[in-house]
Amino acid sequence: MIKKIAVLTTGGDAPGMNPAIRSVVRYGISQKLEVMGVFRGWWGLINEELKPLSHRSVSGIIGQGGTILKTGRCAEFKTEEGQKRAYETIKKNNIDGLVVIGGNGSFAAAHEFYKKFNVPCVGVAASIDNDVNGIDYTIGTDTAVNTALDAIDKIRDTATSMERIFVVEVMGRDSGFIALTVALAGGCEDVIIPERDLDLNAVCHDIVHGNLVGKMSWIIVVAEGAGKAEDIARQITDMTSLETRTVVLGHVQRGGRPTAVSRDIALNVGKAAVDCLIAGKTDIALGLAAGKIVEVDFETAIKKKELKIDNFYKLIKTLT
Amino acid sequence: MIKKIAVLTTGGDAPGMNPAIRSVVRYGISQKLEVMGVFRGWWGLINEELKPLSHRSVSGIIGQGGTILKTGRCAEFKTEEGQKRAYETIKKNNIDGLVVIGGNGSFAAAHEFYKKFNVPCVGVAASIDNDVNGIDYTIGTDTAVNTALDAIDKIRDTATSMERIFVVEVMGRDSGFIALTVALAGGCEDVIIPERDLDLNAVCHDIVHGNLVGKMSWIIVVAEGAGKAEDIARQITDMTSLETRTVVLGHVQRGGRPTAVSRDIALNVGKAAVDCLIAGKTDIALGLAAGKIVEVDFETAIKKKELKIDNFYKLIKTLT
Amino acid sequence: MIKKIAVLTTGGDAPGMNPAIRSVVRYGISQKLEVMGVFRGWWGLINEELKPLSHRSVSGIIGQGGTILKTGRCAEFKTEEGQKRAYETIKKNNIDGLVVIGGNGSFAAAHEFYKKFNVPCVGVAASIDNDVNGIDYTIGTDTAVNTALDAIDKIRDTATSMERIFVVEVMGRDSGFIALTVALAGGCEDVIIPERDLDLNAVCHDIVHGNLVGKMSWIIVVAEGAGKAEDIARQITDMTSLETRTVVLGHVQRGGRPTAVSRDIALNVGKAAVDCLIAGKTDIALGLAAGKIVEVDFETAIKKKELKIDNFYKLIKTLT
């Protein structure tokens, strides 16, 4: 029987990490476990920055963005030395298992750590990019999408009033998920994503053609992994002689009160992660797929996630 | 081959009806169909209040709450005479099929109408109550849940600052879905729903016990179908001698800009409904289940939807 | 020279109390003062519930609704005995002056306390009702108005889609300020406030007349001090035979992230209150009037505030 677990958040922060922490802590305590909070991700394990969390220590965080445990990327954990020191912290503190709240990078690190030191690790898929393979919806994605959509709706006011072409860059290094979702939901005229070859001729053709029939305002969404808004805007101007404007939404998409969906997933998956550790499971990430919580091997989870983009893209183009 | 379809919204309005209309109209036109918009639900069919909708007529509505076609409940459509007049409008205008955007009541009416007059009818599940059987998430639910959650977060500020017990009534005549979801996501202390017998003794026991250990603020969510906030608050005061406050969120939950999820479902299901009519399907409602669009017989759709409440409820109580 | 001050929040909570506390604490410390935080308003003085606040103790609260010091109404402080005990706490803790963040009731109490015990008291006008005489805009009003306006905008979606008459009750026990402001900004058709005799015949006349020319949806705003939404709605139904719906916005208006205006006033007035105590001023409330911070005698501040309602009301009626 396990007696003590630790929870940490690693990688980029995502809205919903806090309710996930709350769920791990309170559900863990309800199952008679001691729960330690590790600060600043792997760094905290290496440097023994951790402390016991009580029921009350996670009061009032359910609606807050970010993570009270803080997070970060940690180069030292990629070294033998770093991993060893992290393991020593775990031994010294009698920790029987880890709940790792994060994305692909976090799961790759947890997988390696588990294989080397045999410490039970269960992942909670949290990432605004929604790029964990085998999982439909990660914690934070819905919030980020709604934040981006809110921005797109605002930009639409100016695009329409001033009859302008906007190129709006949203997050998504390897994934066009946010871009596709907000382009569809925002009624945007085009979308450029890493999963699809960019045909700027076609984009410009549509713009020029639209202009001839009186369509004067455009919003083109670009995933950051597919190019810089500024470059694309300049090329469009070069090819069409029309003025363009750019907006890079940036880190605003990471923050804010988590939406109901982000909290709901966080609370349910957080609990499930504790159940998995109790049941002796390890080396898996948990998340939502087809409306249910699923367990995905870390090895599978960190593979490139395929996005079914063709119907998505066609619908965007049909509806504008 | 069908040539002309009509779209109408009936029953209570839900945020996302407008993007659904947009999708039916624009996708329909892209498939070489004529699309008529019927005003005020069934009433518009009875009174021949309808007009052709163009691509441009649905511009700028993707982010708007309510429905540009207006909606309402129509007693006359429950009469033989009313249905006959509706059918005459359909014949006279050469309408080959109907897209009915609404909830259970709308589908029951559409089912009866189809059986009597053999007019192809496809339903698009839109209802904030999320009470369509066989469908996980109806258009509008996610928006209503987030609106209610936003209100709960605000009430929490006062509950904590003034150390008070709040009873907050949310929508849901026959369904505790909104209540359970916001109670969990809002970190509420208790929830009262129609699907579960109310044990006010247990509620009051928890409050009194909490008070003894220093927990001074409470938010108890009530689905409207499970009782009036005012009555429940008064009983709590009677049993505990503690002051209570009530908030009835009411119609605010019906309105507002649809969230990304509500728009996404609306746009995809709207398109799918047109595809169904083209494919000769009828007497079915469309919606999202297990992450996919599903077709559900009207007869099944209007049956009482079972909500798996036990785990839900247990999690709420464990995490507070 | 004063060395130590205390800050408390009393009466109903208002969004912006937290940034006001932050300003008093950090500015006070920058002026070499010790700042004590008193918990639960006057109750905390009576029961010696207070503690020193550091620069860090007010971190991260600038954007939070409610008050970290908690607040409440305190019957005991109206008694000789209660006041005496509060005074003893002040003596015992060597407190040289009080910053009282609250509304009219708080200032009346502070005024009496100052007169009896000669403890320097400076008020910071915070109240969503905007009913402090001599001050144009109290902390919290702008947030409450925007929350109510947001709700009105949402209700408008349903009112328009379902062609209904809504009676919406907003806060304002003695003051029609919130009601007038949101009625104007929300494009509402009528407004009922305590400062103006209610002529329900005129309201109904407008509705019936509007109906004849095709105006089918109405939003009528009622300040809570002018009547209950339910009563007014029923009377309108009785007089016009038209269906009505009601919404009571309630405590939702008290909470939420303070707006820029509410924070701006809070931060500036909080600082000014400390400056006043340092300068030896007392028995005054501070707030914003004509774009400047003004000092108003408590005696003046607690008098009935006159609202110039005629032009306001006329504009509302002209623009709908």
Place this chain on the structure above:
Amino acid sequence: MIKKIAVLTTGGDAPGMNPAIRSVVRYGISQKLEVMGVFRGWWGLINEELKPLSHRSVSGIIGQGGTILKTGRCAEFKTEEGQKRAYETIKKNNIDGLVVIGGNGSFAAAHEFYKKFNVPCVGVAASIDNDVNGIDYTIGTDTAVNTALDAIDKIRDTATSMERIFVVEVMGRDSGFIALTVALAGGCEDVIIPERDLDLNAVCHDIVHGNLVGKMSWIIVVAEGAGKAEDIARQITDMTSLETRTVVLGHVQRGGRPTAVSRDIALNVGKAAVDCLIAGKTDIALGLAAGKIVEVDFETAIKKKELKIDNFYKLIKTLT
């Protein structure tokens, strides 16, 4: 007696232009005036793109960002020829006066036009930059400030969770108003504005000093007129060896539902502009100063507005 007026929006769009249009149209009609709407600013006068606006034509726009009349900058109106053609449109359509909704550039153009052709022009101060001299608060500023503040609050989540330095660029070409206001209200650590010499050494000194005592996250707000976020961030990194991140809020600040303050000013000033034209006034801009509507000569309005920045800046630094 004047009989017909025209209204136009020019320059950059600002949230609140729509309620201003609504007020001009509906109040104008209530005063027995005909009101023409001119499209795309001065361009519409030059090209005779205008049409009569009815009471109903401005329905439902009170809560919408942007401007239904569209807007833009018009080089042709700076030419003799362009102005003459605009004047001809005015004569031909028997327009007795213009309401010009816009900022400094718009007022400069209107002033010149009035002097040359003697067409009565009254300005309605609308600009998110709040840079109209003699006026405290222009239409749109409060909305833009709240949008920027909302973004800052979100960025704070990541800044705190990841312990990072953020440089956030907000709008304000010649004015630090937005930057100062959100820096104060957002609890930001520093602010860089065009009205104040940039001392990057001091900024970096504070950061390094803060770091030593454990302060790890920073948000530094930059007005666009004072430098590019990217340049400043790079310089900070060069001088401190600390990682930095940038966000450029951009056009998002122009859009969105106008806040209560923006609508309130718009509705009152719109009405006042019509009253001025009726009273035979011209060559003035209207706006809010010290809580009242004031008339400012165009010549004064377009002068450089002085911002009292010293106390502002000192308060920001004291409170962080």
